Amino acid sequence: MLVEWDWWTVDFGYAHAGAVGVLVGGSEPGPAYCDVGSGPHVPSTTHWSAYDGRAGRPRAEALRAVCACGWRSAAQYPLDWDTIGDQPLYEADVDLSGPLADWTAHLSVVRDAAVPLPEPLAALLVEMAGQLTATAADAPLAAMRAAGVLERIAARVGRETAGALCDDGMPAEAVATALGTTRSKALVLLLNAQDR
Template sequence: MDRVLKTLGAAHEGSVGVRLADGSEPGPVYFDVGSGSHMPSSTQWHVYDGRFGRPRATVLRGSCSCGWRGMAEYPLDWTTLPKDKPLYEAGIDLSGPIADHEAHLSVIRAAAVQLPAELIDLFTDLVRRLNGLTAQEPLVALKALADLRYIVAQAGEEATNEITAMEVPIEQVAAALGTSEAAARSYLSSYLNF
């Protein structure tokens, strides 16, 4: 997938976040694997189990790479959780934080610009035809994609210039694309540097 499209999508990657007893959100946990310059780390919810000097999570919550954190908190009852086993083996119900992130994504999608039905139909037909060509005539498919790349670059440059001329705020561009401001800036500049 294109680097810019990955960046747009990565702006809202969800995870199960944690908070500590003092209300803070901990940084990554580093794992000492012996000598060497690389020290692996993780921010996965289950590494905050208090073992081996690690911080101990008191609550779980929805989390997103855009900075959003769920308001709902799901307490961890350490009186019933094993203290000598990894937290991921405890059978903890993660459905609450995951559902909260899904709700967050629904809000993001609802705020994004909706494509007209005719354009969605056109894209659907284009994908179907390109898939057929890829299997039957891959050289024709490759040529069509090369032409399409040029069309996309040209239209993207013109749209970016219009957005710049109209002085559309980056917050509005990010909301329309359903991404972060940083990803939206990167996306716009990619059309100017194509």
């Protein structure tokens, strides 16, 4: 199944990737299948635009924001099928600003609960991202090398700090909240640190 996230941030990556979700009969439908002819593999997707009632797929009644962490917006945005008509949803002029605003508000809650980065470190990360982007345009191999160095630094520091958190007995839920990630990702970090 193809999961297509509409939004994500550098801060939280795909742990809090957001998308426009659909509701059919008041609940989220399963994946929409795409008929591509004969064969054993039938592709599917959960992208909102596939739920237009065409080719036997369910027809969305409303949209709402969803997040990879499992959060679902309480707000629902009904689709006006009289205006949309028979055109596919991906061609219709559907206003997605409501779901985007709801997901952004969800991220604000996640960001407020996460441990803040010290200002000098946050500024250094912004500067480093700018330098890497500029280097990628001028000297792509140098940028790749720098990215590799950063990966190794991050992996080493991550193992060391996760090990310290394990030694302190910090629960995965607390780590997840502090990092702005999911419990399962925090648990993987802590378990990997125990294997060091």
